[in-house]
Amino acid sequence: MRRVPSRALRTLLTAACLLALVPGCGSPAPDPLVVLGPWTGAEGEAFEAALEQLDDGTGRTYTYEGTRSLRETLVSQLEADDPPDVAILNSIGELTEYARRGRLRPLAQGITERAFRPWAPTLIVDGKLRTYWVPLKVDLKSLVWSRKGASDADPAWCVGLASQATSGWPGTDWIEDILLHQAGPTVYTDWAMSRLSWRDPAVRRAWTTWAGLLGKRSPTSIERSLTTSYEGAAGPDGPRGLLDSPGFACTHEHQSAFIRYVYAGADIGVQPSARFLDGPADFRGAYEVSGDMAAVFSDDPAAQELVERLSSQAGRDGWRAKADPAVRPLFPTSTGPTPADPTERTIDTLLTSGARTLCFDASDTMPPELRDAFHRAVLEFFRNAAEQHLDSLLRQLDTVRTQATEEASADRSFRPPEDLCASPGG
Template sequence: MRRRGRSALRGLLAGCLLAVTAVTAGACGGERPETLVVLGPWTGPEGEAFEAMLHRLDDGTGQRYAYEGTRSLRETLVAQLEADAPPDVAILNSIGELTEYARANRLQPLDDGAAAAAARAYPPWAPALDLDGARHTYWVPLKVDLKSLVWSDEGRSAASPDWCVGLASQATSGWPGTDWIEDILLHRSGPGAYARWATGRLSWRDPRVRAAWTTWAQLLGKRSQASVDQSLTTSYVGTPDPAKPGGEPRGLLGSLSPRCTHEHQSAFIRYVYADRKVRVDPSAGFLPGPTAHDGAYEVAGDMAAVFSEDPRARELVERLSGGTARSLWRAEAAPELRPLFPAATDPQPTDPTGRRIAKILTEQARTLCFDASDVMPPGLRDAFHRAVLQYFKDPAGARLDTLLKELDTVREQTAPGAGQAGPPESGVCAPPGG
């Protein structure tokens, strides 16, 4: 009964997403297989490029795929799981969230081909998990985004930057601030302390963690109440640009009042500045303190996992992680939207900014560490987002010690040894070559 209800609901979703496709063999009298549904984080031009790749991926088999893109990914997936109608494949950026789903038996272990693709990617972000006495790989990275970057207009001096800050992001507001704190901790205290903190093995009240918060406040400097309010309500991609088709975002550089000069943001933001001459530099050069960890970089990833019992879903994940899918994805995407793929041997972006970022990723980085908040259990990650927003509103009066104590309470409820099986500490940072 569970399977029939789930299939019917998923079939309805696929029919809405891809009306021209027969969802089941009997729907229009044809012999086409049921459409597989993929849920992912990309919308707009990003989503269109990924969807176009999916439609070209059938290789003459007649298999059909429908893509649902949403910026509220966790909320959408939770609702579908509660309705017992999950997608066949979901693409998530949170290792902590994926680990929870695997522990709850929501994920299907991958076949050998997809597991091998995971092993070829930049380690270690598809670790084999020991669950119920068995060891399996449950997800595979499809693309990566290099963080630990600072953006500015070409020719702009790096001295005394005025930082652009936009913290609004629908249901996950605050993450541009957590990126800052993570990056500061990584560069000042090193990958070891970073990995212990990300996996719940280091207290939030540790002096190194506390110093990352206060350093962020010092870097941003004194801000007026109007500036604070603007940052709290401005999207991380800036406001719509009336000069661009469809009101595409203009980015934060030069668009906030008073005008800001530098932005701390992940590699994905390059599509916003595609028609603007920008400079991108490693963030380590802008952070105070020791420089021993300049070769460490934070990265984010988008991982595909199977929520369906249909074996074709596992086959799809294997194909998505292969060379054909990546070539098609690059062909369908505009130059500034071509992904950074999770292995140095994969084709990389061709636009100037993309090439610069790829060079940092493949030639300059000595250690890559996964986004710490995406390693954390969802409950702790969300508490981190909220605490950053409170601290940003008033760093002097936000009772930082109280915020860190509250985060420690959440950590203790989800830390290894509290009945949880989170990602291993060794699954956070590693050299790019393994």
């Protein structure tokens, strides 16, 4: 990953060069476009390679900054008035806040035409209809991983909830997926968009269903899950995955498609989570997904052009070609040849033709303060699943929901998105 001076420092150096009239100090080359994103390791390398091949001879280059602390990094850059040209975020809630506060630039018409609805919604900001982000890739979340040959009759669930500043999200994924398959996309959307109380019976049942699936756990196993990364224990070649980690006598894991990179080459199979979640048959065709959306933070026209090229079919094909099967990006519509890797092929088939409905990750849609409270509540519930404790947690979440809703309603110049679910074809 190439490092470049901050935009403010580059501007200062250019001005100093021109004022000093240094020989040979002519018109400076255009600054590299800075892209901030969530991918590191092999994922980051594949994306950076895709960026490099976008060079069209204009002399414009791109610098990718990948970080696991994406929100904190972006906030600090915004506070320093030195934002990236393009940022790739997975939270519609955060993107909505940035749009409402005037930090995002509306996308050009050519980009919005390929935006997958409803995850790239048209927002009303200051009375104008605008689109501010476009999904680059998605990951299927309604999945269960297990060692081939393991019985599905009485699964022992792997759970690792630690994830730095966002610890708890593997648990929110559980609750979201259970609610989607028990109550359906309409109830799921109403809850995610704060139109439904956290104390609604359907929401409460999702929490108690999760506790029932996990079964009785010892204090030692609870602490191990709370302090172990969702990636599992570290091995000599990187994370080993929870199914391969010592101390986890488990047979099944509920986790997103991205986790396949820790199981590359292992004898691990994947199947839809609906088979385990005690929901009606009508909702088995619904799948939860997460998305990585590109948004423009600068006025540089080249930033718009970059997002347009990344979201194009050619951009997708180039990205896939640069990535190994274990980290190859997934899209909500079929693209390119049928994957040769069996795990990738299974997930791609479920995503593009097996699903009737795709619903965006609920917590990634919530206002940041409500999402963070949800993460914390999951950790507390995992430690103590008593009914009285759950009632207290749900009351607290309802209070945060009400406050966030009132704050958003006070800004009449803005209307957030209303829908989260759509067919795979958009």
